[in-house]
Amino acid sequence: MGSPLLTTTGAVEAGAPDAGVALHYGDPVREQRALARGDGLVDLSHLGVVTIAGADRITWLNTLSSQLLLDLAPGVSSEVLLLDVHGHIEHAPAVQDDGETLWLITEAASAEPLAAFLDSMRFTLRVEVARREDVAVLGTHAGGWSRLTDHEAHLLTWQDPWPRVGAGSTSYGPEEAEHPGIEFHRAFSLVRREALTAVVAAAQQDGARLAGVWAWEALRIEARRPRVAREVDERTIPHELDWLRTAVHLDKGCYRGQETVARVVNLGKPPRRLVFLHLDGSDHLLPEAGAEVTLGERTVGKLTSVARHEELGPIGLALIKRNVDPEAELSVSGIAAAQEVVVRPDGVTDVRPAERPGAGLRRRTI
Template identity: 25%
Template sequence: MAYPSPLRKLQEQAEAAFLQYGNDPRPDEGAHPVELAATYGEIEAEYASMRKAVGLLDLCHRATIEVTGTERHDFLNRMVTNQISADTPGRATRAFWLNRQGRIQADLMVLDVPDRLLLDVDIHQVESAVRTLNEFLFAEDCHIADVTQSLCHLGLCGPGAAALLDETMPSSSDSKDASPAAADMKPGQIALRQSPGRAQPIILERRDTVGDVGFRLLVHPQDVMQIHETIVEAGLNAGLRTVGWLAYNIARIEGGTPLFNVDFGPDTLPHETGILDQAVSFTKGCYLGQEVVARIQSQGKPKRVLRGLKLEGQHMPITGSYVWNVDDPNADPIGIVTSSTPSPMLGDTVIAYAMLKTSGGDAIDSTVYVQAEGQVSKARVSPLTFWPRPEA
């Protein structure tokens, strides 16, 4: 995504409030901070749109790496934690890029589209991921490049997302270019939408991050304003709203979506993320850091793991709040909170993610105690997903 977002002026006209996303790890290299639309003034309505209709997000905190060449699948498969195969075109695969110590350098979604692989990555990791992946290239027919300036990331979330996509950008009836309707796409499936006059096809990916149907759209910057306007105009009668980060953050915590650089990061091992089954294959060949991953798998558990928490009462913990396994704030903490929110789908119960020591109280349904607004609140350890939609 270009700096700033191509939609920035439109967001300012809508009187959006903005917030800075994360801490750029390259402050001395002239890097630009990333600002996200925090809210368009009605957080509750923005949230409700993702639960009852459809919400549209500008995901300008996402970057894109392009991998091309005849050996692109083989090379990337030898680098990352999940299976990347030329036998599964049109699929999106989550994987981690590790260092030699087995710690996560980048959390990737690998999109297998015609003639290239696209790696969706946090914008603060794109430069280091490109650099470190290139360090392992030797004589392979493979080229790795940062193409963030050439693709904008949009998100559609909610029960009406598929119908809206099929209305605004229907699948081709030409058998040569046929791709599935959005309503028929399964999680991880990719489809292309061709249209005369656009700089390049729109890439659709089914990705459910809020406990309901969701899609990611990768759009050329020249086309993003027109695509955005088309979706908004068509969605007005369907209850669509443009959604800011604050509303999305509530929904993604409910929906079981921890984020790199928020809930886990470069000091984290795959087993600690709570999403090991999504991003790691134990049947594929070797990759960087595999020895560490295999050793932890054979030992049975890591030293810590990301868990969900359901708190009693209405006191809200903040990022970094301590968690104890006894009702004593003078005791040694067993973990810290990484994200928290009141959950509208659970009657405003306070929910959170926390990185907990596995030696002290990470078991599901265990009772723990959480630092929250100057109080100590009782909580129950839970899985990361608090609200799945059964038919999503």
């Protein structure tokens, strides 16, 4: 079912994975500028919301996920990865506790399988899992969420930690101060769905304007921020997307997929790496997400996200083979693409042991 905000004058509905909300409202350039300065409000009511209630909720999610949550205080924003046994990413929900309930924000297509997985892992613990279709998500940037907090229908606001490296984590990309996303300050605000239009109307009276997911995605891509619905396939491990920096604690206890996370950090290298692409815009064409990325005649990866940025022009994210020369000019659907490194080609982090574990041991002579 589509959002009621699609009846807004000029609204054009987005396609998957954002079907049900507006791609834009007739002026995507001005919408993006408004969003970047903190005046834009994005309808993300198609996203999924799952809650976990009960006395064991935090310790329980801590045992299942990649993040250390034991000291998670009410109102603090975090994110977790839920991996399969081979370390592949299955879910990456935003997480915040309100003192009584854990709130998880996830992709539209992920809400049902996420809730089903969590429900299957309850056993005898004091937790209750629920999908919250009565709650809608609104997106803002640059502190725009402050317009929403005084409304009686506002429940909480999650502030994105990207790209800051969390305690106990590491990164495969630029240092925080040099990261292109360091000024990326987006937020998800949860409101009661029945009051969605009223909340938006109140924000508009306070100077906000609606912006579509075109603008939202352009700023995400600019910040090199990975997204499950775009950058993740059945083989993706967190290292390939530099997702350890905000969602993985390397010193916490055992969880599903931890062996792969530790092995790649300490001994291996990610087989692929995320890159930012500047696409040639001279023909005014955008390739489709999912298109092959080629180097000469050789396919080296795929385009995962693409948008037209109001300053940078056509931009994208792509997942390519790690050993591709970072200086090489690539091509996407016949369109020239220049790389910027997101995940370093050497595939090594600053926490990797200088010497392979066990390398100093010698076989005992009998």
